[in-house]
Amino acid sequence: MARSGLRQTPAAKAQTTSPKPSPAITPPKIKVKAIALEPATVRPLKARQPLAKKAASAPSKGTSCDPDCNHSEPVPALLQVTVGRNLRAARLAAGLTLRQVAELSGILFQYVYKIENGEKNLTLSTIANLAKVLHVNASDLLQDNPP
Numbered sequence: 001m002a003r004s005g006l007r008q009t010p011a012a013k014a015q016t017t018s019p020k021p022s023p024a025i026t027p028p029k030i031k032v033k034a035i036a037l038e039p040a041t042v043r044p045l046k047a048r049q050p051l052a053k054k055a056a057s058a059p060s061k062g063t064s065c066d067p068d069c070n071h072s073e074p075v076p077a078l079l080q081v082t083v084g085r086n087l088r089a090a091r092l093a094a095g096l097t098l099r100q101v102a103e104l105s106g107i108l109f110q111y112v113y114k115i116e117n118g119e120k121n122l123t124l125s126t127i128a129n130l131a132k133v134l135h136v137n138a139s140d141l142l143q144d145n146p147p
Contacts, residue, residue, distance in 0.1 A: 079142070081118035083127065086141045088116045090134040104133045 091101055098116070102109040107126070114120045115130075124138075131138040 077118070080121055082144060083122060083141050084116045084118040086143070087112075087130060087134070090131075090136045090141065091116075094134050096134070101130070101133055105129050 091098070096104075098112050099109050101107075102112045105112070107129070111120065112130075115122060115126075127141055128138045131141055
């Protein structure tokens with residue numbers, strides 16, 4: 001094998017064997033638009049009176065509310081309390097716990113608890129569902145005297 005007379009220096013050898021540097025990769029430039037945000041409008045909350053105090057100012061059982069009545073309690077809150085009392089009485093008469101009523105009716109335990117305490121406004125379908133579970137008429141839960 002014949003050798004050529006040219007010899008490479010170590011520096012020259014390093015240049016020929018090292019890979020070529022790749023061009024620097026620059027991230028794409030992203031334009032971001034500034035969005036002016038309007039300040040959020042916050043409505044002040046109305047002061048709510050606890051339910052226990054509302055029930056105390058309600059008219060006595062057996063009285064009906066007509067346009068001439070002058071008690072300060074709105075009728076829906078009275079109805080919620082009445083339904084809650086009647087629901088509890090029907091549940092106890094049936095010998096069921098809150099959890100059992102909740103499970104049988106498909107309603108959350110906490111919701112049934114709040115219904116019995118007059119804290120929830122019910123739909124007619126919920127009243128009918130609870131009445132079916134307790135084996136009473138839905139009208140019994142709405143009346144002023146418990147079943």
